[in-house]
Structures are given as C-alpha cells and as structure tokens.
Amino acid sequence: QVQLVESGGGLVQAGGSLRLSCAASGRTFSRYVMGWFRQAPGKEREFVAAISWSGDSTYYADSVKGRFTISRDNAKDTVYLQMSSLKPEDTAVYYCAARGDRILGVGAKRYDYWGQGTQVTVSS
DSSP states (O other), X not given: OEEEEEEOOEEEETTOOEEEEEEEEXXXXXXXXXXXXXXXXXXXXXXXXXXXXXXXXXXXXXXXXXXXXXXXXXXGTEEEXXXXXXXXXXXXEEXXXXXXXSOOOOOGGGOOEEOOOEEEEEEO
C-alpha cells in the first residue's frame, strides 16, 4: 500500500506558475513510476506527465510539453509538477498516481495508487 498526498494547488492568473507536490508514504517510493493526471469539470481524467524510478526518464502530454516539468526527490519521497505559462484550460483537479512497474504509461487504469487531488484554477 502507498499513500499519496498532493499539495500546492490554488488560484493563479494566466501566464503564471505553480508548483505541485505529492508526498508518498508506505512502500518504497523509488520503486514506483509516478504520474500526474488532471480532471476538468465534465471531462475525462487526462494524463499530464510521468517519471521513471530514478527520475532519468520523463514523458509529457502534448498539451503541457514545454510548459510543465515533472521531477522527483526519492530522498524525500516526493514528486513535483512545476507548471509555467499556465492557461485557463489547465484548470482542473490534479492527481498524483503511482504504478509498480517501469512503464511511463498514459492510461489511468494502470496506475495502482492515487492521491486525493488538488485544485488548480487559472483565471483569464
């Protein structure tokens, strides 16, 4: 069992930046691929980014590539999502997730553990 808790969400104006954090506890954090997903009102849950066990590999959705950066600090059992050049369409509840294989996958169903989500609202 892995417990994940997101933080850092809030209200930001378009063009601004925000940094989300996800703190993990339970099983060994470094042996999980970590991902970020988001869900806007009335929309399906959408993949945002994923990062490998060591942090050496990352993968991003086209919609955020070049604007968002995923990173992890295994010594702190924490994964981050640095969001820059934010747009109103980035408004969503953001979730962190963990999976016990080595696949940087985009499908939510393959992730085993989920946080409670943190709201990000980008005003125009």
